[in-house]
Amino acid sequence: MRWELDWLDNRARLSPEKDAIIDEKTNQAWTFKEVNERAKSVASWLLSQGVRKGDRVALLSPNDISYFDLLFACGKMGAILVPLNWRLSQHEISEILQDCTPVLIGIHQQFETIYEQLTNVGPNSFLIRAENHLEISSYPISNSFTEDIIETDPLAMIYTGGTTGKPKGVVLSHQSILWNAMNTIISWSLTAEDVTVNYLPMFHTGGINALSIPVLMIGGTVVIGDQFTGQKAVESINRHRCTIILLVPTMYHLLIQTDDFQGSDFPTMKIFLSGAAPCPLQIYEAFQKKGLAFKEGYGLTEAGPNNFYISPEDARIKRGSVGKPMLFNSIKLVKPDGREAKNNEVGELLIKGKHAFSFYWNNEQATSETLMEGWIHTGDLAKRDEEGFYFIVGRKKDMIITGGENVYPLEIEQWLAEHPDIDEVAVLGLPDKKWGEIVTAFIVLKDSSTVGEEELRPYCEHKLGRYKIPKRFIFLEELPKTHVGKIDKKKLKEMSTII
Known part of the structure; x- marks a missing residue:
């Protein structure tokens, strides 16, 4: 393996006794040296199980x-x-x-x-119990890590949420994960003194790549969060x-x-950061x-997920802005006719950089539709x-066309x-014979409120x-939510047919 790819081994050499990871629930801590030794033991165990x-x-x-x-x-x-997203059904997990x-x-x-049911789909399985995992993470370390690993080799495959269709396996290389982390560290000025608690699910790119890997790479500390509550987070x-x-x-919202x-x-x-969806x-x-x-940011599994930087001072003035492109990535906005959008014009957001995903697993068509000449076509609209x-501004697919007018739900x-x-609140367009689509608002009121349409329309x-x-x-x-806490508009559209 090329030495620069195994940054954990180098970090363990530079900061051996520094706490790298802490478990919120048990308060157990592991130093960088211990995390690196565990990784070598688990790698040796994987090799002993025939993984190549x-x-x-x-x-x-x-x-x-x-x-x-x-x-x-x-x-x-x-x-x-x-x-794997553990919030999916057993059938959905089996399909993945x-x-x-x-x-x-x-x-x-x-x-x-569900251990026995999942083992029936083919792969050999192992159950992660405290005592069993302790054996794996202390397995005798071999010297057989001899494979020639390069930057473009895949390291992780994260399946998209599937709210717009069948989940796709987003293949992330060593390069994409490494460059996202380096870009984040430099653009956001992370240091070895930084400590974060991660409540985002670690089957999601936000839980692994948004802050966890960058903070660890610079020598900071990641607290593995248990189930989120506002009180516990504080x-x-x-x-x-x-x-x-x-x-x-x-x-x-809960915090x-x-x-x-x-x-x-x-x-x-x-700093408090918000991501995954536009912030009220x-x-x-x-x-x-x-x-x-x-402040808030913007990302997606296929790109980073970190792409922009904004200072807290600018965030107070430019509320709702995700800032400017980070140091090592490029952004452009493209109109439907292919020309670049001018200032204050809405266009599809395109992203380019070494943090980009490699391809969708077993899905050449989706790859070719999303990744074109190095540019990721996000399907998101921005100005x-x-x-x-x-x-x-919102998702391209969420834009409402009512009576020939374009409406962006976020506004x-x-x-x-x-x-x-x-x-x-969530806003989306529902089919209508006269208007094509009608703007529809799904509302959750605060406790004891009796406000109705008569008051909201003049508002x-x-x-x-x-x-x-x-x-x-x-x-x-x-409102229904996806596995990372986004409002599930696909589910709302389904619900609207029976309400």
């Missing part, structure tokens, strides 16, 4: 040290880690396993009830003296409503009132202001979310053009 370069090793587990053990082990001996054909699958004891941030954290908007958030001044925190402006307000630095700051969602009686008229005002308001007790 290019083979897939799947993992079904809640957030756990086993993710790092297997990712770093695969990196040392050339295998490909496939983390049939697609990626792993030679081995690790299943955490928490999912022991306690953990302060107990571990965290400096930076990434949460999704739905998590922040800012807790008494613990209101009662803490978060003395060690440098009232969350900005909550942090600004407390004098806390808050850039005169000062070069980018704003995400309406942001305004409705500011209403004091609204807890959550919208204060800010929105007539064609943007929802023609239909649907009130729900809660």
